[in-house]
């Protein structure tokens with residue numbers, strides 16, 4: 522039997538989110554029903570709820586930074602038991618058979634991964650995300666939250682954590698490497714913590730110095746304002762890796778100039794507008810302009826275990842569901858310190 526679940530939804534593009542109810546599918550053979558405790562607000566939720574990336578499915582229940590407790594398991598479930606602390610990120614299923622799925626890159630499933638919300642499930646029904654009190658997910662797309670991580674600070678790791686951990690690992694951020702993080706919002710502040718824990722020398726490139734003290738406390742070795750043109754002169758040719766987490770179009774040419782010869786600018790930000798780039802800024806110095814999208818399920822588990830081992834979670838501002846719309850405005854104004862997390866008991 523499907524269950525009626527309380528949720529917060531955007532009824533139409535750009536409309537304020539409001540309290541509603543949704544139906545969750547009956548718990549199937551390999552499904553777990555998760556009692557959602559906390560749900561992070563990712564900037565991607567706002568891009569999608571406002572159709573900034575294109576046409577979306579409404580009503581939309583956003584939320585792909587989900588942490589909670591298993592409340593029920595299907596008869597075929599082997600990985601989880603009732604009471605386990607678990608998380609769900611940006612996808613809830615994929616074909617499991619294509620090369621990418623087999624390689625642990627389910628986010629690039631050849632048949633299309635099934636997003637946690639704003640997508641269609643295998644049964645053809647729309648998926649609804651984590652701004653809700655419960656969710657039913659196949660156990661293979663659920664990860665375990667280690668005991669050392671409180672659920673509220675773990676929730677944002679399900680997207681912000683994996684999205685920054687995966688490229689930092691791939692591009693070898695570690696001892697002896699100079700890494701810059703552009704934008705100290707939800708993704709950026711977690712990136713600072715992870716890059717520091719990986720042993721890299723970390724610099725934050727933020728629009729202003731307003732958050733400098735916080736950045737240094739989170740593990741940055743240096744902090745610069747990109748509104749100051751002197752920053753670009755002083756840091757020319759400095760970094761091995763630059764990770765951009767910026768949600769708006771940036772002058773990538775200016776940032777590529779901050780790389781050493783052979784360095785890489787890795788972009789995870791997903792602005793709604795295209796950028797233009799003079800390609801001389803990559804051919805000069807054999808530079809790489811790369812991208813990265815979340816991470817696979819096994820790597821998401823690896824990231825959570827890494828964060829637990831290093832005592833590392835998100836810096837959160839816990840809010841009630843009625844504050845979601847206000848939180849969206851604050852994220853858009855770069856006024857987030859550093860991830861809004863919804864206490865789903867208020868839904």
Ligand code: NAP
Nearest residue numbers: 564565704705706707708727728767768769790791814815
């Ligand atoms: P966020 O909390 O809003 O952080 C973005 C930060 O970028 C802001 O805090 C701000 O940092 C900086 N910024 C914003 N507007 C700017 C501008 N006009 N110029 C320069 N800097 C600006 O957002 P988020 O949740 O971290 O997400 C960041 C982006 O990543 C979004 O586009 C999101 O959709 C995308 N994303 C991608 C993936 C992926 O898989 N690739 C996964 C999750 C999210 P300062 O105040 O420090 O300047």
Ligand code: ZN
Nearest residue numbers: 563565680681
């Ligand atoms: Zn996200």
Ligand code: ZN
Nearest residue numbers: 616619622630
């Ligand atoms: Zn696949």
